Amino acid sequence: MKLLPIIHPELCTGCECCVLCCPTHALELVDGKATLARPELCDYEALCEDVCMAGAIELPYRIVLGTAGELRQGQPPLPMAETFSEESDGV
Numbered sequence: 001m002k003l004l005p006i007i008h009p010e011l012c013t014g015c016e017c018c019v020l021c022c023p024t025h026a027l028e029l030v031d032g033k034a035t036l037a038r039p040e041l042c043d044y045e046a047l048c049e050d051v052c053m054a055g056a057i058e059l060p061y062r063i064v065l066g067t068a069g070e071l072r073q074g075q076p077p078l079p080m081a082e083t084f085s086e087e088s089d090g091v
């Protein structure tokens with residue numbers, strides 16, 4: 001499953017910084033709020049999260065456990081692999 005930025009509309013001030021800096025044009029301002037209008041274009045390099053002074057964008061990361069050799073050979077992740085975000089793990 002492709003990971004995508006999470007935008008919290010209640011925190012978004014509509015400043016448009018993320019929309020203007022997104023190199024792939026995945027974001028758009030809709031009704032004054034940033035929206036991931038074209039998720040298929042997002043390459044997940046996190047520029048939008050960096051520029052958002054309101055803290056309205058977060059990018060969850062998936063941690064995959066395995067040896068370097070297993071990961072190189074495309075072995076499936078171990079069962080302990082999880083997706084972490086501030087919302088899911090409460091950190």
Ligand code: SF4
Pocket residue numbers: 007011012013014015016017018019033034051052053054055056057
């Ligand atoms: S940079 Fe943050 S506050 Fe500004 S439009 Fe984007 S999500 Fe909203």
Ligand code: SF4
Pocket residue numbers: 005021022023024025026027041042043044045046047048049
């Ligand atoms: S992670 Fe990068 S490509 Fe994806 S929406 Fe944010 S700025 Fe755009």
